[in-house]
Structures are given as structure tokens and as C-alpha cells.
Amino acid sequence: MYKGFNLSATTFGIFEDLFALHGTDLNKSNKDIVEKSLESFIGKDGVVDGSALQQRWFPKLDVDVFISHSHQDEKAALALAGWLSLKFKLKPFVDSCVWGYADHLLREIDDKYCRNKGGETYDYEKRNGSTSHVHMMLSTAIGMMIDSTECLIFLNTPHSITSEGAVDKTQSPWLFAELFMASTIQKTIPTRLQRISENFNTEQSQTKMASALEIHYRVTPAQFANISPTTLNQWLENYLSGGGHNHALDVLYKMTPKTEIEVLSE
Numbered sequence: 001m002y003k004g005f006n007l008s009a010t011t012f013g014i015f016e017d018l019f020a021l022h023g024t025d026l027n028k029s030n031k032d033i034v035e036k037s038l039e040s041f042i043g044k045d046g047v048v049d050g051s052a053l054q055q056r057w058f059p060k061l062d063v064d065v066f067i068s069h070s071h072q073d074e075k076a077a078l079a080l081a082g083w084l085s086l087k088f089k090l091k092p093f094v095d096s097c098v099w100g101y102a103d104h105l106l107r108e109i110d111d112k113y114c115r116n117k118g119g120e121t122y123d124y125e126k127r128n129g130s131t132s133h134v135h136m137m138l139s140t141a142i143g144m145m146i147d148s149t150e151c152l153i154f155l156n157t158p159h160s161i162t163s164e165g166a167v168d169k170t171q172s173p174w175l176f177a178e179l180f181m182a183s184t185i186q187k188t189i190p191t192r193l194q195r196i197s198e199n200f201n202t203e204q205s206q207t208k209m210a211s212a213l214e215i216h217y218r219v220t221p222a223q224f225a226n227i228s229p230t231t232l233n234q235w236l237e238n239y240l241s242g243g244g245h246n247h248a249l250d251v252l253y254k255m256t257p258k259t260e261i262e263v264l265s266e
Contacts, residue, residue, distance in 0.1 A: 058141030
């Protein structure tokens with residue numbers, strides 16, 4: 001990963017249904033790559049080949065932009081993906097694409113290995129084990145995807161982030177993991193660019209458990225360059241004014257200010 005962007009907005013009005021439909025098609029094409037059957041990964045001895053399973057269910061795809069978002073903002077994320085693809089010919093990835101894989105895979109594993117005698121309920125301890133395996137596969141896959149993707153765009157909405165004074169928090173463990181990984185993964189400069197690598201720092205996370213198991217994670221989206229829907233419109237204008245000859249992400253990089261962390265690291 002090279003750059004991260006914090007896209008703040010309550011609505012994303014620049015995206016039309018056309019873009020959402022295209023984004024949905026892109027998402028479906030990614031899902032079609034995924035293996036849909038658990039049986040092919042079970043050996044004659046009944047042991048599941050975890051490495052092969054992870055490679056097929058959570059494959060490393062060739063994408064340009066990783067879109068991190070709350071599940072409640074999925075339509076906006078799909079529309080953004082469609083917009084990036086149609087306007088800039090970029091290859092976006094919507095993170096909820098892999099979340100669905102995890103739920104599907106976990107259900108298959110639990111139905112086969114974790115049912116109690118009689119088949120109507122699940123064994124608590126076995127379910128803990130299966131969930132750990134699947135979530136570790138998913139977390140690893142997300143980290144690999146972020147690492148290989150050039151750019152990350154985080155949809156910062158009231159659904160994803162809540163603020164308490166100067167502290168930003170999320171209740172989503174997946175958003176917390178994605179933002180943490182994006183801030184700590186070693187930055188990789190695209191081969192077409194010749195600039196000194198920028199480094200980012202991140203704060204340690206803190207969790208607070210409420211009586212109803214409401215868990216908050218401290219996050220620092222401000223470590224990414226702040227952009228808005230207005231920035232996206234200007235990005236498209238600048239890209240088109242150049243005749244589309246420059247790489248679309250380079251146009252965005254040039255028009256966004258450096259973060260305080262980037263300035264200090266120079």
C-alpha cells in the first residue's frame with residue numbers, strides 16, 4: 001500500500017444508481033472467483049487443508065483501490081467502486097466482499113463439524129474454535145489485500161466512526177483491523193513514482209466493554225489525507241483535463257495535501 005485517504009461525508013450524492021449497479025457487478029465478479037464448496041478441501045483422513053481453503057475462499061486479487069466501509073454504507077461503497085472503475089478505469093475492491101465469504105464458510109464448517117448430537121444446536125467450544133480459524137483466515141486475507149493494494153479509501157461516516165471529543169472510535173472490529181493494518185503496513189512506492197517513502201504511525205487501540213457487549217476501538221483515520229465528495233469531483237475534472245494520459249491515482253496524490261505525519265517524516 002502506498003496512500004490512504006479519509007473520505008468524510010454524511011452522504012455521497014455524486015454517486016448515481018448507474019455506478020452502484022456497476023459496482024455490484026464488479027463485486028459479483030470477485031465473488032465468482034471464490035470456491036463455494038468446503039468438501040474439496042477435506043482430505044481422506046477428514047482433516048481440512050486450511051492453507052488451500054484460505055487461498056480459494058480469500059484469494060489475493062489484483063486491485064488498485066481498497067474501499068473500507070461500514071456494512072451500513074455498502075451501497076455507497078459499491079457506487080464509489082463503480083465510479084472509480086467507469087471514470088478512471090481503476091480496479092476497486094469493496095471489503096464487504098470478503099466478509100460475506102467468512103459467514104458462508106463458517107456456516108458450512110459449523111454445520112459439518114460443530115453440531116451437537118441431534119443436530120439442532122451447536123457445541124459452544126467447537127464453535128469458538130471454528131470461528132477463530134475462519135476469522136484468522138479473513139484477517140490474514142484482508143492484511144494481504146491491503147498490503148498489495150496501492151491505495152485505500154476509508155468511508156468515514158456516522159455509521160463507521162463516532163467521536164468523543166478528540167477521540168475517534170468504531171464498534172466494528174473489522175474496520176479497526178483494516179485501519180490499524182493500513183497504518184502499520186510498510187509503504188510501497190509504485191514503480192512509476194520516484195519519491196521517498198512516507199511512513200505513518202498509529203496509536204495503540206483501546207477497548208471498553210459495556211454491559212451489553214458494546215465494544216469500542218480507538219482509531220485514527222486522520223492519519224490519512226482528508227478528502228470529500230468535492231475533492232472527488234475535482235479529481236475527475238483534473239484527470240479529464242489532462243486527457244486521461246496520467247495515472248488516475250497520481251492525479252489524486254498531487255492534489256491532496258500531505259498529512260502532518262508525512263511532513264514530519266520528510
